[in-house]
Amino acid sequence: MPTTPAPASLVLPENPAAFQGGDLTAYRPDQITVDLSTCTNRLGPPPHAIAAVRRLLSERPGDLVPPPYERAQPPYVAEKRYLAAFADRLGADVGDMLPGRGVTEFLTILSRVLREERVAVIAPDYTETMRLFPYATFVSPPDMARDTVELRLERVRMALRTDDVVILSNPSNPLGHFIPSGDLLQAARENPGAVLVVDEEYIDFQGEDLSLAGADADNLVVLQSTGKTYGMTGSRAGMLWTRNQHVRDLVAAQLIRWPLSLLDITLGVAALEDSAWLTTVRAVIQDDARRLQQVLAERFDELVVPAGIHYRFVHLADPRPVVEHLAAHGIAVRMFDGSVHSPCGIRIMAPNGPAELAVLQAALDTLPAGWGRA
Missing domain, CATH: 3.90.1150.10 (Aspartate Aminotransferase, domain 1)
Incomplete structure (x- = not known):
């Protein structure tokens, strides 16, 4: 070339x-x-997803005409299709999920609703996470050491003992370290008084069936999207999963109505179904x-x-x-x-x-x- x-x-x-x-x-x-x-x-994006959008535009363009008044309360019917496709792939409950415009929207909302909490970000991390949480404690490797999976996990455990909320990407952005999901789950269970927020934007590149979504823990929050994995970051669709009703209610109250467009949903559902x-x-x-x-x-x-x-x-x-x-x-x-x-x-x-x-x-x-x- x-x-x-x-x-x-x-x-x-x-x-x-x-x-x-x-x-x-x-x-x-x-x-x-x-x-x-x-x-x-x-x-x-997957060819199946592109084909699904083409079918929508050529065979059912009228679906784009009315606003999404499909139900009195969210999640609305179209959004629920997106969450159901995620739930099927992750083995999680749709009732524990919220739809949103990618991982970044959820991080933005969490940065607002958690402002009164003691928040720790396991640094280094996603640029937007560190920008959105200027009030957080950034827990970096000791003495400017180069980070490792072991050091990163130890900082997670330490922060869960001292802070109310701990946030990290896994795999980490930008270094690529992946903490085994079982280790993070154990750390969360050992510290039930703290909430662990895990940005799993890149987890599908790491391997199959690695997500914490659906885990038996009430102090986990998992963020994912269909943008990076399926090569369609130009669409804005993602989900938040948690069994913590308090956190879910706080985030849901900040979400706009109908955050996902029908085009985003059509793309996302078709992609998620193309395993x-x-x-x-x-x-x-x-x-x-x-x-x-x-x-x-x-x-x-x-x-x-x-x-x-x-x-x-x-x-x-x-x-x-x-x-x-x-x-x-x-x-x-x-x-x-x-x-x-x-x-x-x-x-x-x-x-x-x-x-x-x-x-x-x-x-x-x-x-x-x-x-x-x-």
Whole structure:
């Protein structure tokens, strides 16, 4: 695959955290050949989901005309179809779920309703989580140590003993660490007075049947969406699961009526029902991610964070020249500058197949020795 060199005038934002939040406006479309900066499944959406939307628009366009006054109280009939598809896949109860516009809407609402509580965020974490909870205690690795699964779990256990609410992503964003679901469930059960909120946005990339949704615990809150897994982040659909009636009522009171559009629901339901597509695509992505790990390890060895997810993080003392070098070879990656309880380095999504991997390999082969290191 040919590369498109970026012009010499390319200047990254002075604040690298802008990339962390998804702002890639420094790149022009003609500068990027391979976009490894985002964590959305680039093999999606599932064809079955696209076909479902086409059928809706061609065969039942009248369904879009009336407002969704299907029931007096939420969840409404269409939204319940979406939750039922999630419930079937997760083995959870629809009555314990709420529909919403992706994981971020639920985090936004939780940041409002939990303001009077003692909240801990297990850092590093999703940029929006840390932005939405400025009043939280950010529980980072001790003494600036590089994080590990074991350290992350220990911080969860510690925070559950001292705070009212503990929030984390699992697998973690941006490092990719995955704490076994059984360990998190045990930690929650050992601390019934605290609520554990788990953002599982990327859990389907880790493997099958790993979600905490449906677990026998009253102090768990699980967030998921159909955006990243199915490659349709442009739609906004997700769910919150919890058996904690108090938390569910607080969130439900803040949700707008009919948060999901019929198009979002049609896409989401069809995607969730296409389990064969997800199984096949997950295997492809995991293979690509293992190859990415090997290529990065050849260049950065111990600086690469091992993971079982679809991206890898590379610890770098000065990531900017590496990011600019990759951009000059038509490759976009996500940069982190070590601010706001975040690590310093780059996060790279797995290339799609050998051609994209070869582009990355060629760029890394021309990277001057020692770049990015202390």
